[in-house]
Amino acid sequence: MKAKRNPARLFNLLAETFKALGDSSRVQIVWALSHGELCVGDIAKLVSMSPSAVSHHLRTLRNLNLVSVRREHRTLFYSLDDIHINGLLTEGIDHVEELIP
Template structure:
């Protein structure tokens, strides 16, 4: 019960300068919606495993399935989601398709998330 009390404003006083500053800094509703969708992509442990594996090297679907111990079909499905969110990219070499992280921002996001969890 004590923690709930911290989340309620006891004095109920509005601080106009702080409120205005916060309102002015908010991104547009469309951008917030897109950002929420972007972060939803990270809400699946299989996708996180794929991203972590790709942080080390590019891999094909067969390799990824072996690394994360799941079916190629499951990996393909998750790669489709990751591609749609522009988190991974691919290149073809003959009949083989290799996947890698789309850019270094993805590695930074995951690394910072892990640091946050490990250094609490």
């Protein structure tokens, strides 16, 4: 693990990133997107939430570059932004699966 130029800013961003994943609604959304891109309505059905609530969560995920968007006609398709997001998810799952016997 190497040193960094602006530790305070990096730790803040790092904490914000984990915080974005630190909500069971959002982590379910990210999990759903780890299988492929989805539009807001489909995410809402998959995680049993209102489109409005999903949209709010997607905004916080977008703000931290955890997801990205693509427009097709009237529909917005969301997907995970980079490989590290999947890595965080699998590493997290590996950790918690050791806790549940």
